[in-house]
Amino acid sequence: MIARILSISLGAVLVENFILVKFLGICPFLGVSKKTDTAVGMGFAVIFVMGLASVFCWLVNYLLLVPLKLQYMQTVAYILVIAALVQFVEMFLQKTMPTLYQALGIYLPLITTNCAVLGVALLNTQYNYGLIESLVYGVMGGVGFTVAIFLFASVRERLEFADFPKAFEGFPIALVSAGLIALAFMGFSGLKIW
């Protein structure tokens, strides 16, 4: 079991990194990667929501959709679950943990419509993961997101001082460097321990 969890974790963080290999969640990846501290804030919010969403979507799927043979409604049901969950978590945090709420700030509601979160729920179903495996995959997928956005934000901070043609300023050079980082992550694709 531990070996399985480790291999899922490694897969989610490096081999099948959500952003750089699966190309999910590109919007926040480009949107909030101008500074490393906001990038890390976003990363932690994603870890939090992806972990929760994996568990709840698994429960909805196996307790409700599968018994009634409604698997074809998964996407719709998951969107519903994730949107409601994020709203609930936001209210819950605002009341009980104001400091964490302040730290996650605007990022929490932003994640509601993040395709990486919907992606992790659908992939859990596709891979036939159990409850614990789903949780691990969700959290580690979030960690992979954090790693990618942190690396990218660090690169972008340095780009501020780099000397490149004027036509590349802003998003073009950011997209080029995102592509290069993605290429580097392709190098992990052959990685296997067990």
Next chain:
Amino acid sequence: MNNVLYAILVLGALGAVFGFVLAYASKVFAVKVDERQEEILSVLPGANCGGCGFPGCSGYAAAVVEGRAATNLCVAGGAACTAKISAIMGTESGSTEKCVAFVRCSGINNSVKKYDFAGVSDCLSASLLPGKGPAECTFACLGLGSCVSACRFDAIHVIDGAAVVDKEKCVGCMACAQKCPKNLIAKVPYSAKVTIPCSSKEKGPVTNKMCSVGCIACKLCEKACPNDAVHVVDNLAVIDYSKCDGCGACAQKCPRKLIKLSDTVKN
């Protein structure tokens, strides 16, 4: 057919359950934000100029509600805004005389120049040069526009080498004054009828040599004033706006034509 029914029922039920849970949660987990804060924020101009001394309009709204700030600090909104905030807070509004910024110099073009300045267009950099900038008068407006870029209301512009405030647009936040390395920008009442655009504290003969309009501390205005409102302090004529009634006697006597009546000048 059953499949379709199930789908509608399950998703409908799921949505309804989530809806009720969220509705309930919004009651249980409601965080009390003083609704007056929202109301005050809605009547504030939203310029976030910082003229009140708080970080932006929302910071000021929070401070007012918590009783840390008076209701009349918003310079951009002026008296109308103060009245609205006071009504929301249920307090008497302190009366506020609208103030605007005023540049106390007629510009570098009136002064003898020591050298031509061709550096960065920034007053602070220029004022750090030997002799405190290119003008012979060390109190001169350099006309490089650091105040212009500080203004969020498009109210100050460099005209003929001198920064000039458009008092209709100025809200009195004094952001420009903080940027002026020569400390030339002062607050004057919006209703001020007489202004003296000079800051030179040099003795009369010195000012006379280096500037064509600067105050030479001749005290003719002091003698001409029927209300005891203008005095020469540190070789510079200064108006006490609480006494000035705008008769213009000082402006007529001024040998340098420095003292301006508000109807005749741009500011």
